[in-house]
Amino acid sequence: MNLRSIELALPGAAEAHRWMIDVWGAADGGHIGDTWYLRGSGTFPYLVAISENAEQFVRSTTFVCSPERLQGVARAAEARGLNAAPCVSSDPGGGTGIVVELAEGELLRFLTGATEVAPIDTHAKASRKVMPVKLTHVVFNSADAEASGDLAEAVLDFRVSDRTKGMVFVRCNTSHHSTAFARAGFSSLNHVAFEMDDLDAVMRGIGNMRDHGFTPAWGPGRHGPGDNVYAYYIAPFGPVIEYSTAVEKVAEDYAAGAPDDWTWPEKRIDQWGVSDKDLAGLRVAEEAFRFRREWTPAPLNLPVGA
The missing domain is CATH 3.10.180.10 (2,3-Dihydroxybiphenyl 1,2-Dioxygenase, domain 1)
Structure with a gap:
């Protein structure tokens, strides 16, 4: 299992997306509707999703895993009576899985079958770009x-x-x-x-x-x-x-x-x-x-x- 991304909602999503590219060093992962995506130099299609909303909150934190690990989480969540639901990702990379709400409201999404992308070569130039992986x-x-x-x-x-x-x-x-x-x-x-x-x-x-x-x-x-x-x-x-x-x-x-x-x-x-x-x-x-x-x-x- 690997941590892949976090999905946030906040006012001024487009401006936040641009700051993360121009200042922080992330790469543009595109946008779908009113959600903007940021990627790193690695193979995940995005690391942060920023959706336009009047209020700011965490929508989910996403992990990618095997079908067997996914089923294990689903069984354990159901046994504990946690709030959870099957899901199909509409974010870059796709995938299917479940969303689980832990006891204090933490929202974790687990996906299987999500695709990856080609990495970005940040060492191609002598003056290497600041970019997270x-x-x-x-x-x-x-x-x-x-x-x-x-x-x-x-x-x-x-x-x-x-x-x-x-x-x-x-x-x-x-x-x-x-x-x-x-x-x-x-x-x-x-x-x-x-x-x-x-x-x-x-x-x-x-x-x-x-x-x-x-x-x-x-x-x-x-x-x-x-x-x-x-x-x-x-x-x-x-x-x-x-x-x-x-x-x-x-x-x-x-x-x-x-x-x-x-x-x-x-x-x-x-x-x-x-x-x-x-x-x-x-x-x-x-x-x-x-x-x-x-x-x-x-x-x-x-x-x-x-």
């Missing part, structure tokens, strides 16, 4: 992060990788985390992380953002859990977005760490300790995108896609 993780704020992590393990067959004082990190494959649940006391989108080619690409991204008048809300730095390099920004249209690279790959028997395993010296909040964090600004941005179900729950006891 794919999404590396989508993090949610949670009223009860432990319960959310437990549910992800029981229903989605994800695995908790680590626990810190701030988050429960969860993986769906060998990458240390494809999502995490922040101990925020409320439910919403925390941030969306874009995978860059390497450390140099992250730093060039920071330089490019500075050229456009944007400074990091947090970073650059290197996290403990996952060991990834990061730089967080508050996008002008609302959400927190991150340049990241080199999230740790872990084995099946990786032992989940506890909060006391991830501590820093006083006044440090990451391994490097070289940057400040705009706690107030990030907090406001992290509350901006809640979850909204736009579909009607339906029985999942029939073959998905039939």
Whole structure:
């Protein structure tokens, strides 16, 4: 299973789409109706969908998987009595699957049969373009992060990788985390992380953002859990977005760490300790995108896609 995309709704979708291309470095993935798509240099047809709406909210976060994994999620969701429904994707790449609503409203879509596209060569010129490859993780704020992590393990067959004082990190494959649940006391989108080619690409991204008048809300730095390099920004249209690279790959028997395993010296909040964090600004941005179900729950006891 792999994390593929996030689908957002917000006012000024076309303008947000253009900013993500002109400033952030994403590539144009086209548009269908009032939904605009952004892709990276990798093989997924899009990473972010932005739909025009009077209000801002998270429509879904999409994973692609095998038919067998899809059926397992469907059975477990139905057994737990979660809101869920079969779906057919009308987004680029297509595919069929299910949408599942977790206990705090997080909306996860699982697709099988989705197609991919040819990658974009970002190394063709000497002055390489700043462009993300794919999404590396989508993090949610949670009223009860432990319960959310437990549910992800029981229903989605994800695995908790680590626990810190701030988050429960969860993986769906060998990458240390494809999502995490922040101990925020409320439910919403925390941030969306874009995978860059390497450390140099992250730093060039920071330089490019500075050229456009944007400074990091947090970073650059290197996290403990996952060991990834990061730089967080508050996008002008609302959400927190991150340049990241080199999230740790872990084995099946990786032992989940506890909060006391991830501590820093006083006044440090990451391994490097070289940057400040705009706690107030990030907090406001992290509350901006809640979850909204736009579909009607339906029985999942029939073959998905039939």
